[in-house]
Amino acid sequence: MSQGVYDDLARSWQQRFAFYDQYGVPNTSPQSREAYRRLPFGQKLRLNTNIWGFLFGPFYFFVKGMWRKGLVLLAAAIVLGTLIVGLDAPDIVSRALSIVVPVFAMTTANYAYYLHVVRGSQSWNVFEGLGRR
Template sequence: MTTQQHSEKWQKRFDFFEKNGAPKTPEFKAALRRLPWYKRFLYNMNVISFFFGPIYFLILGMWKRCLTLIVCSVAIGFILGIVELITGLNLDSLCGLIVSVMWGITTNYAYYLHKVKGYNSWNPFTGIF
């Protein structure tokens, strides 16, 4: 599948994933270590998705993965809510951070699989863990 209609930012990400494989592979991790910290961050995290996760997934056309991540977000909130009730700790900020990071780290590779490989599955964590 061609990726020429995508921006230069996505082209670089797609090329990196094509060359080095999935984020969970040793080849990817080794290639990532050779990059400067800024590029490492950009290949591992999507800042737009960190702040606007569900909206950005829908804009990118990954509605199945979006629904799965919404369910995961609710489950994380529910579990941390129970822990908060038991311990009395305020975990709202922690919950928000965990959910935002989850959205941010899944976007780049999920979009690569969606657009380049044509995988349209419900699993947003494919190749990440």
């Protein structure tokens, strides 16, 4: 797809989508790995992480229209929370497990949104398209 299709998106999304259009997900092919290596640190960070996804988790996905993936993340958070409470996990374990869902949301939000906008993805799979090729 050409960048003109993304004109109504913020510049940061346009840059992410242009990379995904040309190379796919970073580090999933030799070409994407090489293109990713050439990027400055700040662009690498913006391409792979989403601070709003980290801070708001499933709710960020709901706001962006990816409610199926948001429900999966919310269910995962509820299950993890129930396990933490039910197992009476030590404080260090509770703290470590409490960031699992926010980290997954942070690292999957950008490509999930790309799939949602560009390909019309309606998948429940939060990790859709993120495997190695």
